[in-house]
Amino acid sequence: MNSPSTPPVIRxxxxxxxxxxxxxxxxxxxxxxxxxxxxxxxxxxxTRALRSGLIKASGAEWRQQFAFNVGGLTCGAVxxxxxxxxxxxxxxxxxxxxxxxxxxxxxxxxxxxxPDRATMLGAADSAMNRRGWDRVVAVLDGDDMVAVYxxxxxxxxxxxxxxxxxxDGEQMIVASARANLQPLLDCVLHEHGLRxxxxxxx
Amino acid sequence: MKHVACHPLLFxxxxxxxxxxxxxxxxxxxxxFGKFTAPGKGGExxxxxxxxxxxxxxxxxxxxxxxxxxxxxxxxxxxxVNVVGxxxxxxxxxxxxxxxxxxxxxxxxxxxxxxxxxxDGEDVAVYTKTRGGEALAGVxxxxxxxxxLVLVNVVGDIKPxxxxxxxxxxxxxxxxxxxxxxxxxx
Numbered sequence: 001m002n003s004p005s006t007p008p009v010i011r012x013x014x015x016x017x018x019x020x021x022x023x024x025x026x027x028x029x030x031x032x033x034x035x036x037x038x039x040x041x042x043x044x045x046x047t048r049a050l051r052s053g054l055i056k057a058s059g060a061e062w063r064q065q066f067a068f069n070v071g072g073l074t075c076g077a078v079x080x081x082x083x084x085x086x087x088x089x090x091x092x093x094x095x096x097x098x099x100x101x102x103x104x105x106x107x108x109x110x111x112x113x114x115p116d117r118a119t120m121l122g123a124a125d126s127a128m129n130r131r132g133w134d135r136v137v138a139v140l141d142g143d144d145m146v147a148v149y150x151x152x153x154x155x156x157x158x159x160x161x162x163x164x165x166x167x168d169g170e171q172m173i174v175a176s177a178r179a180n181l182q183p184l185l186d187c188v189l190h191e192h193g194l195r196x197x198x199x200x201x202x
Numbered sequence: 203m204k205h206v207a208c209h210p211l212l213f214x215x216x217x218x219x220x221x222x223x224x225x226x227x228x229x230x231x232x233x234x235f236g237k238f239t240a241p242g243k244g245g246e247x248x249x250x251x252x253x254x255x256x257x258x259x260x261x262x263x264x265x266x267x268x269x270x271x272x273x274x275x276x277x278x279x280x281x282x283v284n285v286v287g288x289x290x291x292x293x294x295x296x297x298x299x300x301x302x303x304x305x306x307x308x309x310x311x312x313x314x315x316x317x318x319x320x321x322d323g324e325d326v327a328v329y330t331k332t333r334g335g336e337a338l339a340g341v342x343x344x345x346x347x348x349x350x351l352v353l354v355n356v357v358g359d360i361k362p363x364x365x366x367x368x369x370x371x372x373x374x375x376x377x378x379x380x381x382x383x384x385x386x387x388x
Contacts, residue, residue: 118240121240134253134255135251136251137250138248139249140248141246154259155258156259156262157262160259
């Protein structure tokens with residue numbers, strides 16, 4: 001005669017939910033990590049638009065030397081990390097100022113026909129104007145070209161966004177930065193007593 | 203047409219908007235210098251354009267400690283500077299364009315406050331546009347010498363005494379001169 005066996009325990013699906021979550025985290029972690037690492041080498045859409053506008057207008061072939069993008073998350077992590085380190089005021093203020101940096105360095109593949117800098121500047125202008133950026137400065141001198149663009153959203157020193165293009169006839173740097181100038185300004189003006197020195201006689 | 207007649211308020215608003223726009227255009231201190239292209243290889247070209255968003259940012263920086271200076275910066279709406287290097291290819295064209303700009307300023311009732319013809323061919327002119335006789339709506343400076351064409355336009359609602367003060371504080375001689383001339387004219 002069979003002994004009366006205990007009926008099998010059937011666990012409710014909710015008890016396994018945490019297991020699924022854990023599994024999902026384990027599976028998604030490498031994907032998130034890969035996306036995170038890739039994001040360091042992928043420029044933002046505005047910087048990419050500027051770069052492609054310049055490349056297209058130059059009519060020349062370019063070789064990218066490197067490109068990196070340090071975003072707000074990394075800058076925030078660095079700021080948090082630095083809060084435990086004993087730093088001088090200026091260095092701390094500088095670290096607190098930077099909110100994101102992107103840099104792309106390109107080199108002309110061949111110098112058969114030097115690109116027309118005025119055409120490049122025009123293309124950069126239209127690419128940036130479409131995206132709500134205004135050109136603040138443009139300098140063309142000899143083989144050199146410098147252009148600075150500021151986002152039209154920039155109305156306060158706590159959120160400044162700017163893009164810079166520097167071309168020396170051979171190499172081109174397209175850089176973009178987001179910053180909060182307030183900590184740096186406070187440091188410079190208070191620490192060095194510049195508030196008293198900068199005084200307009202009005 | 204029936205629709206417009208049925209909405210007289212709408213018609214009035216549109217008409218007022220258009221006339222205000224025309225008034226703003228006539229009294230604006232902004233000068234259309236036109237678009238400049240960089241001269242050929244080796245030629246110098248500089249363009250600076252500071253709009254109200256950056257000027258308000260600068261005013262914010264000065265707000266706490268220098269409220270008067272901040273007020274002055276806030277009264278400026280646009281600063282535009284163009285420097286075009288002169289080469290044999292573009293000299294005649296730039297001269298023509300400068301003449302065209304000056305003619306336009308004269309036609310639009312800008313007042314020529316400073317006019318200098320230097321020994322070495324420098325040609326400097328400073329124009330101002332007043333708003334209601336109390337403030338400057340704009341200042342335009344044109345300079346042409348053997349090397350460059352320089353055009354400056356400051357737009358805003360600037361008090362004449364502020365121009366002189368700004369010139370003194372930043373040590374910009376033309377601005378000092380303009381301020382003094384305006385004071386004399388008053």
